[in-house]
Amino acid sequence: MTTTVQGHVGLDAAAVTEALDRGECGEVAGDAGRRAQYSADASNYRQVPLAVVFPRARQQVLNALSVCRRLGVPVTARGAGTSTSGQAVGPGVVLDFSRYFNRLLALDPQTRTATVQPGIVLDDLQAAAAEHGLLFGADPSTHSRCTLGGMIGNNACGTHSVAWGRTADNVVELEVVTYRGTVVRLGEMTQDEIDEAIAVDDERGRLIASLYRLARRSLATLRTELGTFPRQVSGYALEHLLPERRFNLARALVGSEGTLAVVLSATVRLISPPPARALVVLGFRDACAAADAVPALLGHQLLALEGLDQALTDIVTRPETRAAIDTLPSASAWLFAELGGSEDELPDRARELTKAADECPGFTGGDVITDPVRARRLWRIREDGAGLATRMPDGSEAWPGWEDAAVPPDRLGPYLRRFTGLLDRHGLHGAVYGHFGEGCLHVRIDFDFTTEHGTAVFRAFVTEAAQLVAAHGGSLSGEHGDGQARSELLPLMYGPGVIALFEEFKNIWDPDNGLNPGMIVRPLPVDGNLRVGPHRTPLPLTTVFPFHTDDGDFAKATRRCVGVGKCRTTAPRGDVMCPSYRVTRDEKDSTRGRARLLYEMTQGEVITDGWRSREVRDALDLCLSCKGCSADCPVGVDMATYKSEFLHHHYQGRVRPASHYTMGWLPLLSRPAARMPRLVNALTSSRAAPLVKRLGGIAAEREIPRFAPRTFLSWFRTRAPEGDGHRGPVLLWVDSFNNHFTPDVLKAGVAVLENAGFRVQVPDGTQCCGLTWITTGQLGVARRIARRTIAALAPALGAGVPVVGLEPSCTAALRTDLPELLDGDEDARALARATVTLAELLVHHATDWHPPHIKARSISQTHCHQHATSGFGADSTLLHRMGVDNTVLDAGCCGLAGNFGFERGHYDVSVAAGEQVLLPAVRATAPDTHILADGFSCRTQIAQRTDRTGTHLAQLIADALSNLANGQGTARD
Known part of the structure; x- marks a missing residue:
């Protein structure tokens, strides 16, 4: 007899959490903060769970299912939570496998297989496989954070599926457990193995018998209506039950979205990649012309054939990627075709491919990309598509919901034309991109979920889109699964007989409907549980920052986070965000987890006390305010600004942490300290230092930086200018850190600027950008300081004098x-436009100046704020002109990040962040290699955690100029 989980009637989060705690299920959380963090995935949907479980061991997974079964609570298995269809959220218990249950269990290079726990991140598997010259073939764009369990749940495909197949094609064996606790090992089965299993007549045998009977009764349907083309992912993959497919239960379970069983381990197939690859970019008149060309190109043994249109590239703002886009062939849409083979054969094959494209209508030109750096930047556009496309070029929001349909590739062009017409009829817009080589399109659409009319348009559109896909022999889902987004629409694609088979298949595996109910069969409505809806009214929250790009709406700003989870990457790979997540691997410490909490705070349902929320405060505690997310997040979530805004309101009228008074007011406190530096230094290094640190909220493990004997300003105002100043004046921004602690950096800046022909000036009085008050959320004080600074600089700004900053955090604050902070102030905007880094000034405003030639090696640590606001391009150019063999560390954040690494309770995370790349790289660097670090925090972290010291770019150049003047350097040719 079939029973059904009844939605945990009478149970609350506390009762479920207590039962799970007693049941030895691993780490369990049922607090409001955790439940808010897991209330959404990367979809349009929201369901607040009762509890979240983080199992560490196999038995804990079994225990959790046992407790939930006894309580009648449904279970949702979750990996990285990047699902775009709503299948990673649920109303019961969420099992998060990504944090602990994520090990590589075995890797056999001889059989080319690996066995993994479901929470392992794809890139971690790829790194282990790469040591043996192998890789896992399915590689979705979320490879840096998606888990194998999630890929199995959705039958993920990725960029190279045209050559290496879907996840299902690369799964060898699965070990799973049903909601009722039956553990089964799944894979191919011969007829003898089927008969033997059935004869045993245990729970496993009865399960296999039921599945075998279903398959035998339905052979014609399975052969003609399922598995008709590679990207037919919607529904259950029952075609794998066919005898000619060896009754492969493992592959039949792939793509079941956690509705049938929970994966305990998976054995997957690995492949040998080609020795070399080439990227060929092909331009077309429009996306439809690009789609038409696909069939003519597929015969060229491609590894990948990805498409994107100009609507996507128009959204890109990252400077390095923008520069790469500007070199693309002139077109409104492009195909990225990747070839694999030997280096000798690739040029000829690339020419043949381009020739084939040239014969297609609408082709505008091609380019073979040989520079691996440029190729990576171009592929990044495609990888970031799911995030980039969530904002239209005008800044309006776009949503998933119909971003995954697929049709046979030879029908892609006609389908795309009719799909575009459907968008037009409904007055909707979206940027198209996707796996053109397999007929799979991704598009985020500007649905309006805030009104009844907009929600009705959404429902009407997806219904018509489903009918359109079915008419072209396609699939509602091409790799992301059906979830809540498409399950209700499956009858428009499949007939009643197939839907009945899906329901029977579900009932065989999960008769209690305890696993991810509402997905695929007995579906939840496509317009139910919407994260943003006409009946969800945010709290009226007034902000200090204007949030113009979000129409002044803080709730809208927080929902910029659509859940793609790029902040959950565990290795830098050119990105800064999110340093604390890389250390803790805890969702609450990711940019996404914090954004989720802030969004829930604006709704007032789970997080009920608004700006006073302790849950939000605690989640923001480990945010380094590094600003990395403002550049690295595909949708531009700026958690540093959100944190400042929150702290401002949270502590308004209340006593703040001690560190807010000491380090937040450091620029002001440094002034009296500078009058008696010896006394202050003696105190902070004496036996009283522990008490000083404790009273100041400073970590006991941190050494307090020593004040310089003389400030830079004191030195500068008593010196005579040097050089002829023929280029005119430049205003040197005198930041508090270098002025009081490392004045030699500013002195070096003066020497370089004067040598380059500038007349160096400094602001009148003692000015500050207000950064320390901003990061600690003291925005009222920061505003007053900013106004005073702007007033002091106004005359120079009016005269068009450039402002050059040497401390990246302060330069970023000015910009x-x-x-x-001073919204609408024209002088503040003028200051932002006038502010440049030293490298930018020398590269762009002193083009005929010849820097000294330095035959040397260096490594560079890019400051987080510089990474976020201006990048390292000008620095690289300048170092190249100087002849320096420089390597930019892929280090992310140094971990100190201004006041963060000095604050009590942050030391371990601060050091661990630095130990990921930066500090080991510094220790391994040869003694004669320069360690370039413009940031005061970066140099401090290096000095305190290694036996080396960091050098500012200004110091490197100034030392070379000095050596040249003394006859020890090398003149520029």
Whole structure:
């Protein structure tokens, strides 16, 4: 007899959490903060769970299912939570496998297989396989954070599926457990193995018998209506039950979205990649012309054939990627075709491919990309598509919901034309991209979920889109699964007989409907549980920052986070975000987890006390305010600004942490300290130092930086200018850190600027950008300081004098924070436009100046704020002109990040962040290699955690100029 989980009637989060705690299920959380973090995935949907479980061991997974079964609570298995269809959220218990249940259990290079736990991140598997010259073939764009369990749940495919197949094609064996606790090992089965299993007549045998009977009764349907083309992912993959497919229960379970069983381990197939690859970019008149060309190109043994249109590239703002886009062939849409083989054969094959494209209508030109750096930047556009496409070029929001349909590739062009017409009829817009080589399109659409009419348009559109896909022999889902987004629409694709088979298949595996109910069969409505809806009214929250790009709406700003989870990457790979997540691997410490909590705070349902929320405060505690997310997040979530805004309101009228008074007011406190530096230094290094640190909220493990004997300003105002100043004046921004602690950096800057022909000036009085008050959320004080600074600089700004900053955090504040803080102030905007880094000034404003030639090696640590606001391009150019063999560390954040690494309770995370790349790289660097670090925090972390010291770019150049003047250097040719 079939029973059904009844939605945990009478149970609350506390009762479920207590039962799970007693049941030895691993780490269990049922607090409001955790439940808010797991209330959404990367879809349009929201369901607040009762509890979240983080199992560490196999038995804990079994225990959790046992407790939930006894309580009648449904279970949702979750990996990285990047699902775009709503299948990673549920109303019961969420099992998060990504944090602990994520090990590589075995890797056999001889059989080319690996066995993994479901929470392992794909890139971690790829790194282990790469040591043996192998890789896992399915590689979705979320490879840096998606888990194998999630890929199995959705039958993920990725960029190279045209050559290496879907996840299902690369799964050898699965060990799973049903909601009722039956553990089964699944794979191919011969007839003898089927008969033997059935004869045993245990729970496993009865399960296999039922599945075998279903398959034998339905052979014609399975052969003609399922598995008709590679990207037919919607529904259950019952075609794998056919005898000619060896009754492969493992592959039949792939793509079941956690509705049948929970994966305990998976054995997957690995492949040998080609020795070399080439990227060929092909331009077309429009996306439809690109789609038409696909069939003519598929015969060229491609590894990948990805498409994107200009609507996507128009959204890109990252400077390095923008520069790469500008070199693309002139077109409105492009195909990225990748070839694999030997280096000798690739040029000829690339020419043949381009020739074939040239014969297609609408082709505008091609380019073979040989520079691996440029190729990576171009592929990044495609990888970031799911995030980039969530904002239209005008800044309006776009949503998933119909971003995964697929049709046979030879029908892609006609389908795309009719799909575009459907968008037009409904007055909707979206940027198209996707796996053109397999007929799979991704598009985020500007649905309006905030009104009844907009929600009705959404429902009407997806219904018509489903009918359109079915008419072209396609699949509602090509790799992301059906979830809540498409399950209700499956009868428009499949007939009643197939739907009945799906329901029977579900009932055989999960008669209690305890696993991810509402997905695929007995579906939840496509317009139910919407994260943003006409009946969800945010709290009226007034902000200090204007949030113009989000129409001044803080709730809208927080929902920029659509859940793609790029902040959950565990290795830098050119990105800064999110340093604390890389250390803790805890969702609450990711940019996404924090954004989720802030969004829930604006709704007032789970998080009920608004700006006073302790859950939000605690989640923001380990945010380093590094600003990495503002550049690295595909949708531009700026958690540093959100944190400042929250802290401002949270502590308004209340006593703040001690560190807010000491380090937040450091620029002001440094002034009296500078009058008696010896006394202050003696105190902070004496036996009283522990008490000083404790009273100041400073970590006991941190050494307090020593004040310089003389400030830079004191030195500068008593010296005579050097050089002829023929280029005119430049205003040197005197930041508090270098002025009081490392004045030699500013002195070096003066020497370089004067040598380059500038007349160096400094602001009148003692000015500050207000950064320390901004990061600690003291925005009222920061505004007053910013106004005073702007007033002091106004005359120079009016005269068009450039402002050059040597401390990246302060330079970034002048460029970005002050114009926001002083919204509408024209002088603040003028300051932002006038502010440049030293390298930018020398590269762009002193083009005929010849820097000294330095035959040397260096490694560079890019400051987080520089990474976020200006990048390292000008620095690289300048170092190249100087002849320096420089390597930019792929290090992410140094971990100190201004006040963060000095604050009590942050030391371990601060050091662990630095130990991921930066500090080991510094220790391994040869003694004669320069360690370039412009940031005061970066140099401090290096000095305190290694036996080396960091050098500012200004110091490197100034030392070379000095050596040249003394006859020890090398003149520029």
